[in-house]
Amino acid sequence: MANPIITIPLDPQTAKAYNSAGPEEKRKIQALLSLWLRELTVGEFPSLQEVLDQVGRKAKARGLTPEMLDSLLKGA
Known part of the structure; x- marks a missing residue:
């Protein structure tokens, strides 16, 4: 079944x-967004800082480096 x-x-x-991101970077961004949206819909809403910290930990665990994120945000 397609997403x-x-x-x-x-x-x-x-x-x-x-x-402008490559296929692997897009996959990582999509995974992060999917996790974040699922967590937000569970019912209890964590603070923005908690969400950002958790997203950062998950991104790092999946191989997204600060340099890659900076490049994505700058559109390089």
Whole structure:
């Protein structure tokens, strides 16, 4: 079964960064977003800092380095 596709409005720089990312980077971004959205819908809402910390830990565990993130955010 194919994954459903959703549309999320983003600022131009973020959209450009995502669109210019390679397939592996896109897969990592999609996985992070999926986890984050699932956690937000569980019911209890953690603080923004808790969410950011958890996303950071998961990203690091999956191989996303600060340099890769910076490159994605800058659209390089």
